[in-house]
Amino acid sequence: MAADTLTRVFAALADPTRRDMVARLAAGDATVNQLAEPYRMTLQAVYKHLRVLEEAGVVTRPAGPQPRPVHLEVQVFDLMDGWIERHRRRAEQRYRRLDALLAEMEAEPDV
Amino acid sequence: MAADTLTRVFAALADPTRRDMVARLAAGDATVNQLAEPYRMTLQAVYKHLRVLEEAGVVTRPAGPQPRPVHLEVQVFDLMDGWIERHRRRAEQRYRRLDALLAEMEAEPDV
DNA sequence: TTGTCTTTCAACCAAGAAGTTGAAAGGGGG
DNA sequence: CCCCCTTTCAACTTCTTGGTTGAAAGACAA
Numbered sequence: 001m002a003a004d005t006l007t008r009v010f011a012a013l014a015d016p017t018r019r020d021m022v023a024r025l026a027a028g029d030a031t032v033n034q035l036a037e038p039y040r041m042t043l044q045a046v047y048k049h050l051r052v053l054e055e056a057g058v059v060t061r062p063a064g065p066q067p068r069p070v071h072l073e074v075q076v077f078d079l080m081d082g083w084i085e086r087h088r089r090r091a092e093q094r095y096r097r098l099d100a101l102l103a104e105m106e107a108e109p110d111v
Numbered sequence: 112m113a114a115d116t117l118t119r120v121f122a123a124l125a126d127p128t129r130r131d132m133v134a135r136l137a138a139g140d141a142t143v144n145q146l147a148e149p150y151r152m153t154l155q156a157v158y159k160h161l162r163v164l165e166e167a168g169v170v171t172r173p174a175g176p177q178p179r180p181v182h183l184e185v186q187v188f189d190l191m192d193g194w195i196e197r198h199r200r201r202a203e204q205r206y207r208r209l210d211a212l213l214a215e216m217e218a219e220p221d222v
Numbered sequence: 223t224t225g226t227c228t229t230t231c232a233a234c235c236a237a238g239a240a241g242t243t244g245a246a247a248g249g250g251g252g
Numbered sequence: 253c254c255c256c257c258t259t260t261c262a263a264c265t266t267c268t269t270g271g272t273t274g275a276a277a278g279a280c281a282a
Contacts, residue, residue: 152272
């Protein structure tokens with residue numbers, strides 16, 4: 001199971017600039033220049049960030065005519081969700097078992 | 112809104128070793144030695160990983176008698192979930208609007 | 223008190239990440 | 253064709269990270 005992908009995705013989203021990019025791309029595709037506008041950094045730096053997001057599969061840029069817009073790939077959210085929910089669920093089951101155990105001990109004291 | 116916390120959490124989970132720790136802690140609390148056992152790295156390295164997880168709020172270690180067990184803080188999952196769902200929803204709404212637009216154009220051709 | 227186990231501190235190293243500058247390709251539109 | 257805009261490549265700097273070794277505290281039990 002794409003552990004390496006998960007690593008790339010988490011790492012990609014660990015950067016505030018890249019998270020902001022994703023947030024803005026959730027509202028719609030954008031050209032690199034539009035994306036870069038709010039940031040006080042060179043265009044090359046923005047391209048670097050985009051490459052990180054691309055290699056993580058968070059974002060794609062269709063081949064074609066030149067201002068190639070940046071597109072958010074929503075399915076990466078499913079990937080993270082999968083990981084998170086799996087572990088959240090296990091932890092919560094554990095709590096339920098503990099609660100059940102405590103309830104049992106309470107129902108049947110001093111055995 | 113704790114952007115810095117989100118950064119720390121994503122960064123903490125961007126490491127495979129730390130993700131594995133979280134996965135194992137979802138099954139139940141563990142002492143540092145138990146946690147460290149599968150990894151081919153020094154105990155100090157494990158403590159370093161734990162500090163990263165602690166500072167991100169992913170994990171706590173209750174003060175008290177000495178082998179202080181490591182405990183997974185499940186609510187960080189809510190934090191990530193919040194961020195993910197917020198953006199996923201926005202992106203999906205966009206798709207729905209686009210679909211509606213396309214349907215409209217199809218219903219009323221050549222206008 | 224004397225070990226023994228747990229935990230932390232400090233210094234160091236190699237590799238990677240984020241940013242810079244500068245230069246070079248690529249691709250349309252006039 | 254030439255210009256301009258977009259995109260990429262390369263080298264360099266600075267800071268962070270994951271790991272090491274070695275040593276020192278802390279805490280508990282005998």
